[in-house]
Amino acid sequence: MTSSDKLVRTQGVTAPLGFRAAGIAAGIKATGKPDLALVVNEGPECGAAGVFTRNKVKAAPVLWSQQVLTGGRLRAVILNSGGANACTGPGGFQDTHATAEELAKALSNWGTETGAGEIAVCSTGLIGDRLPMDKVIPGVTEIVHEMAGGISGGTDAAHAIMTTDTVPKEAAYHHHDKWNVGGMAKGAGMLAPSLATMLVVLTTDAVATPEQLDSALRKATSRTFDRLDVDGSCSTNDTVLLLASGASEVTPAQEDLDAAVLAVCDELAGQLMADAEGVTKRVLVTVRGAVDEDQALIGARAVARDSLVKTAIFGSDPNWGRVLAAIGIAPIDLEPDRISVSFNGNPVCVGGMGAPGAREVDLSGADIHIVIDLDLGQGEATIRTTDLSHGYVEENSAYSS
Amino acid sequence: MTSSDKLVRTQGVTAPLGFRAAGIAAGIKATGKPDLALVVNEGPECGAAGVFTRNKVKAAPVLWSQQVLTGGRLRAVILNSGGANACTGPGGFQDTHATAEELAKALSNWGTETGAGEIAVCSTGLIGDRLPMDKVIPGVTEIVHEMAGGISGGTDAAHAIMTTDTVPKEAAYHHHDKWNVGGMAKGAGMLAPSLATMLVVLTTDAVATPEQLDSALRKATSRTFDRLDVDGSCSTNDTVLLLASGASEVTPAQEDLDAAVLAVCDELAGQLMADAEGVTKRVLVTVRGAVDEDQALIGARAVARDSLVKTAIFGSDPNWGRVLAAIGIAPIDLEPDRISVSFNGNPVCVGGMGAPGAREVDLSGADIHIVIDLDLGQGEATIRTTDLSHGYVEENSAYSS
Incomplete structure (x- = not known):
């Protein structure tokens, strides 16, 4: 452009x-x-x-x-x-x-x-x-x-x-x-x-x-x-x-x-x-450092779909352990001790362990960017998602009839 | 026994x-x-x-x-x-x-x-x-x-x-x-x-x-x-x-x-x-008629994890179309026109189409059994899950700190 x-x-x-x-x-x-x-x-x-x-x-x-x-x-x-x-x-x-x-x-x-x-x-x-x-x-x-x-x-x-x-x-x-x-x-x-x-x-x-x-x-x-x-x-x-x-x-x-x-x-x-259902936060999940782009995409999607990550974000909770648990079950190459995570640029996990101040990161804003660095290669991909809110449950539990 | x-x-x-x-x-x-x-x-x-x-x-x-x-x-x-x-x-x-x-x-x-x-x-x-x-x-x-x-x-x-x-x-x-x-x-x-x-x-x-x-x-x-x-x-x-x-x-x-x-x-x-988080309904999802048990299990798990199926059940909504959409994306063999679905024994979808009275099935009870028959083979498996409720969102969006 x-x-x-x-x-x-x-x-x-x-x-x-x-x-x-x-x-x-x-x-x-x-x-x-x-x-x-x-x-x-x-x-x-x-x-x-x-x-x-x-x-x-x-x-x-x-x-x-x-x-x-x-x-x-x-x-x-x-x-x-x-x-x-x-x-x-x-x-x-x-x-x-x-x-x-x-x-x-x-x-x-x-x-x-x-x-x-x-x-x-x-x-x-x-x-x-x-x-x-x-x-x-x-x-x-x-x-x-x-x-x-x-x-x-x-x-x-x-x-x-x-x-x-x-x-x-x-x-x-x-x-x-x-x-x-x-x-x-x-x-x-x-x-x-x-x-x-x-x-x-x-x-x-x-x-x-x-x-x-x-x-x-x-x-x-x-x-x-x-x-x-x-x-x-x-x-x-x-x-x-x-x-x-x-x-x-x-x-x-x-x-x-x-x-x-x-x-x-x-x-x-x-x-x-x-404008998604019940959205209160716009969330980007980026996986970088994957062995290739396909694996980065699979990893980012796994985190973006995780109900516990999404509810934590709804609660503005910097609960980075849920991100580790979500990426850990994705069918991709990873070494737990090399994973680092940041929320909106604030490191919350470095080398598989909590970073100082991780529990105090402010996620009260409407835009959240989760970056997960696997430190294995050059693969990178980003998924756009939303939080999992009461609004989502409310809209989707309404009667179809 | x-x-x-x-x-x-x-x-x-x-x-x-x-x-x-x-x-x-x-x-x-x-x-x-x-x-x-x-x-x-x-x-x-x-x-x-x-x-x-x-x-x-x-x-x-x-x-x-x-x-x-x-x-x-x-x-x-x-x-x-x-x-x-x-x-x-x-x-x-x-x-x-x-x-x-x-x-x-x-x-x-x-x-x-x-x-x-x-x-x-x-x-x-x-x-x-x-x-x-x-x-x-x-x-x-x-x-x-x-x-x-x-x-x-x-x-x-x-x-x-x-x-x-x-x-x-x-x-x-x-x-x-x-x-x-x-x-x-x-x-x-x-x-x-x-x-x-x-x-x-x-x-x-x-x-x-x-x-x-x-x-x-x-x-x-x-x-x-x-x-x-x-x-x-x-x-x-x-x-x-x-x-x-x-x-x-x-x-x-x-x-x-x-x-x-x-x-x-x-x-x-x-x-x-x-006793799961925020549970209001105990849900069994059975897939039968799959080509084998492994595929039945993959299909049942896909439906059991689908947020739209789970919120519909929270709302006691017999929205069987969501079950079809959820099983349709599972990586298993299926023929859409052969799929039948029942909720608590009531047919809601037969041969890939809505059954008479499907929208009126009463799901207000606490126990829901979804049975999906793929009509392809003998594979059968059941997943136990729960609904996706306000309680789940509430408990999981609470601060970790």
Whole structure:
């Protein structure tokens, strides 16, 4: 990111040229809140890439969108936040298919000739219930009419994909060569009450092949969304999509595209962490000195998922012994006597033993950075997580019905 | 267990012949509560076996006791509940060694000729602080004088190893052939505020070699304590010991010894679950129909550790979608469309889809049994766990200092 590039949080998927978006309340949510979002790529190109949940139990829209993406093209993404459409069997898959068909018809009527095979579908909400298709189908026609150009359409869409999120998440990167990457996101891990899923749609007006998009997206997600771990739970519906319109007529170098996509993903991942379920502390867990990056990542994730570490942080308790116990059970190389730990830069454990003043370190602030140095090699990785609070328990123990 | 065998909860380590035990307040805990326990094997034999934490960060007493156990003999076990003596470096190891030496001297003075190499040491409490040896050493002499025969000594010892436990845990198995197995336990996982550890001491008056004891102990722990998973956190101090006095002069068949040790371990594991941190529900997670038992165990553990499943159960919420999401990310073979789930015998998911009435299943009781049938093979395993409650967060977010 050079000095003349710019990353902003006030624009999203419609910041790049060639995209329209909308968000409406279609009546899928009983609350009447916005629940249907649309992002349309008006071209001239429509290359695309996607990354999906690793959960073996995949929602119908994930199965559908994975299949669509094999073609490397996407004309539009339709997203609903009123139900996950997961564990709904063949009927649920037919609902997804019907939604894509309906959108293809509506977009074609509106002047953008499209087939269902160029339309991705995303869903988020309670697992296990069929969607109210009597709301979804009319909603699809309505939202095509609501599509707006400019930034407001993107913001409406970012609102319409929210479940337990308290704020919409948007980011846009403006490259000095006059091409852009935009994005929106919702969720973090599995959200209460069981409103599954992280959904992210990224857009760019750069000229790029599906292969280039795929490469940029995988590199970015592996370092951002894949390293965000609120509660260790991987949803049935996680989806990250990247659509390219080519409307800027600029063909960036791969490394510039990589950097811009990474910057937007990193910003969105930070916003997801900050708005996670019941969060009172934003926590970074860094493992360095591991034998390689993979082991550093496994170690950082083990600490970030440890309930005892997370509750200690909720209590602003510099209980470093729990960090040692958590890293000690991770399936990685380590020598207990070489481990050092710091909290927000204050050494609490040096060479496997407590440091002077370790029990008095002040963790009352909202940002906590735990650094664990294994002193074995050069591997380093950081996981973003949160504390485990009463708020998390409260939100996630509420009735699903 | 034949009809004339008997399992009781009112006796512990002194139920078998040939054992004495005691528990005292030595001043290691600032609260003045009992904090030092002793179990002595008066023989005639002193074969023993032990199972220890898999955590790579091992407390000094674990390192010590593992070394002692290579000899296959134990004359005594000294346990303190006022500090884990973990992450305390060479000084902490010397403290453990000095404790064993002191006990060997006191027992020899008392008439039981013993060396430090026949004494196991167990510790539990906050990780990272040195023990107050000015309390421990006089305590060791005092407790030898306090040793009582009969059942009360065992119960005193069971009290003295408690940290955040609310009740002592004891069990004894009386075989109709006139030999016995007794045991005591404390803790479950890592306990707040960071009072690490599950400690278990088992005794038997059967005649058995160290190899037979080791075999019985490993088989029993793999099916009981290893399948108790309150918060996924593995302590630095976990220790399970089995001491045999041979005082009954009965040599049981291996399968009978196995069964008796398993029965006592199973009873103690159940008591640990029932008294775990912040528990409001006792939860069994069974996976059946896996391709083998190992995969069933991995799957059951994944569900038992899932924060969203555990908070849903705290809320008495039959949110079966979270169970599907949790099992779906486990690294085991499964076909989503073949998975069925029941809560307390009520089908909530059949063939990967919701069952009629699933949202209305009543989970308001204190005992919840989740059964997940993968419909692939004969593998089956059960994990004991608890819900994730406000109480758990409260206890574990309290200051360590």
